[in-house]
Amino acid sequence: MRNDSSIRFLEYDPLIDAAYPSSHEQYLNPIYRHIAVSYDTLRNPSGYTIITASGPHEKAQEYDFSNNEQYHGALSYFLLKAWKESGGPAVKQQLIYQYLSTKVRKTCLGQNPMCYGTNNQGFFGGVLTGINQTSILVVRKPDKSIQLQAGHIHGICDGDQFSLYSFGDINPESGEPIIAEVIYVRVLVSDLKLLNIASTQVRTGWVATPLTRLSLRKFPIQIQPDAPYLVHWETARKEHQSFNIIDRSQTPEQPPFFLVIQNNENGYDIKDESSTVIKQPNTIYDKRGNPSYILDIIEHIARFKLVKNIVNEALTDPIYPFRESFNIKLTNSIGKDFYPGCSQTGWFQPGCSHLECSVEIKDGDKLYLHVNNKGDYDLYIYIYSLGPFWNVENALSANYVVISSSPMYNVTRDWKKELGVEASDDIKLQGRYQYEEIVKVFFINRLTSFALLELPEFGKPMKGGRFCTDRATGGDGPSENWAAVNFRIRVSSK
Missing domain, CATH: 2.60.40 (Immunoglobulin-like)
Incomplete structure (x- = not known):
């Protein structure tokens, strides 16, 4: 490895290391919130982020980007490129990391950058506000088809729709959105069909934000027949097109997973599949009579249930090879x-x-x-x-x-x-x-x-959004x- 001209390194003296042994366990003293894996302080930083050029057991390579026999570290090169394309160092660290890691993997095969610690703040303080929800990387394949880097294991379904925008578009709500629909779902990736533009405009490194999550239809919702404010409910229903909302006049084919009923306080209670009333979060303004707010609560719980229920059903077969x-x-x-x-x-x-x-x-x-x-x-x-x-x-x-x-x-x-x-x-x-x-x-x-x-x-809101890429x-x-x-x-x- 040290004879490789594309690898930079510091000389290592094992005698010095042996003279000052340390126990890994003595550093395992983080402050926990719920359940978390314990790490040493270096890799569990509080309030800052560490981005490494490669994984702990990989080679961090240099690359001749200009074809002039001048080699540069891939991490620093793509970090600068990410800053330029995203609007500057105030963009969230997680977004920067995911962008440059995609570029590094494409350029330096077998090298996978890592990200440790806090990743929802900017490199130098505050963050830009454009990208504010979970986004997913889009890749343009050699055959010019467009592929979403999420699939069945992430809850993606055929027919799900996404809004696409370039990495540098920090205000994706401006202008006409680019809409894509999932046409084929695999385990980890999904094929997309663009609905309103030619695919030649989309490049690897673009991102997608979900417009619909059809997997939520696994949890049918029934609204109490005499619920008031029917116009408001119809408006809320249009805003939540991913849901399977059973009409009041329908006889459901299966018992509803959520039942919304009017309570005695001019609001609504939500019952789950076991008829238990779900405790709603406290808010500064009482929103419990707002149909859209009620459906937002149901969406949160349904997404939680989806994650909990993710399993590979093929492994229930005792002779399925991956079990071993x-x-x-x-x-x-x-x-x-x-x-x-x-x-x-x-x-x-x-x-x-x-x-x-x-x-x-x-x-x-x-x-x-x-x-x-x-x-x-x-x-x-x-x-x-x-x-x-x-x-x-x-x-x-x-x-x-x-x-x-x-x-x-x-x-x-x-x-x-x-x-x-x-x-x-x-x-x-x-x-x-x-x-x-x-x-x-x-x-x-x-x-x-x-x-x-x-x-x-x-x-509570998501802390600055995440980037699934x-x-x-x-x-x-x-x-x-x-x-x-x-x-x-x-x-x-x-």
Whole structure:
């Protein structure tokens, strides 16, 4: 590696390193909110972002961009390019990272930049306000077709529509939007058809924001027959075209997942599939009588349920090959093992309500996640916490973790990390409490992003929006193999 002219490095003296040994565990002291993976301070920075040119076990290359035998670091080159095209360094760090990482992967094969820490602020303070929701990378293929870098695993459906705009368009609401529709969904990517312009205008690096999410139709909604303000309900329905709203005069083919009924306070209650009334978030202005607000609440909960229910149904077949590619478990502080899913129906189920299938812990306790790669290809791991306030948060202070298929650079097939658990301040105010969280782990043999699935706490805005753009990769590996498992964690006050 050190004889490669495209690689910059610092001389390393192992004698100095050996003279000052350190324990990794002594640095594992972050402040937790819900469930999060513990990292050392360098890779779990608070209030700032670290962007690296490559993953921890990859070569960070230089490239001759001008074909004049002058080599430059790919990270710095594309960072400057991203600033120029996005309107300056006030653009969100997450957007900058995703743009330059796409360019680096295309230029330097096998090199995948990483992002650690806080990524929703600008490089030098405030951020521009144009891009304010989750966006997904668009790629133009060699055959000039347009591909969305999200697929079935992200909840994309045939017929979903998106608004497309260039990375440099920091005010995408200006001008006529470019509309695209999904015509074919794969596991990690989807083919798009442009509805109002020629595809030659779209380039790799453009982004898409969702206009419809037809996967939400899995959760039918019925409105109470005598609900007042019918005109307002019709307006709200047009604003939420992704929903399957059952007409008041219809007899539903299946029981509704959500039932909206009028209450005695000139507002509406929302009941779930078990007829439990869902507690609505407090607002400065009482919006509980606003039909559009009610449907916004239902959309948030439905999106949470979609994430919770993501599983690869093919893995319920006991002879499906990818089942044998990995092993996973949680252990508590005394070494007791816990496995995902349900003890009766198996690992690869969204979950159950059996008490014996949950992991019982006290607030502040530690859990340890163990993953073993038993397959022939590198395994990409993504970890999410599904919290008690209908929130879906990345539990890693990084995009993902890669577990190598073959030991190299002192890396083994085994990966172990500490999970810190601490209740939020809102829960602690209750005194004695018990609540449930879900740790959801995705296993994939290719690179992707799950930022599209993230949700803020109920009633709170997303922190600056996210950018779902890690391009699906895989080299010469097999077709996409993936799995998703859930651990139910029951947390009690001490």
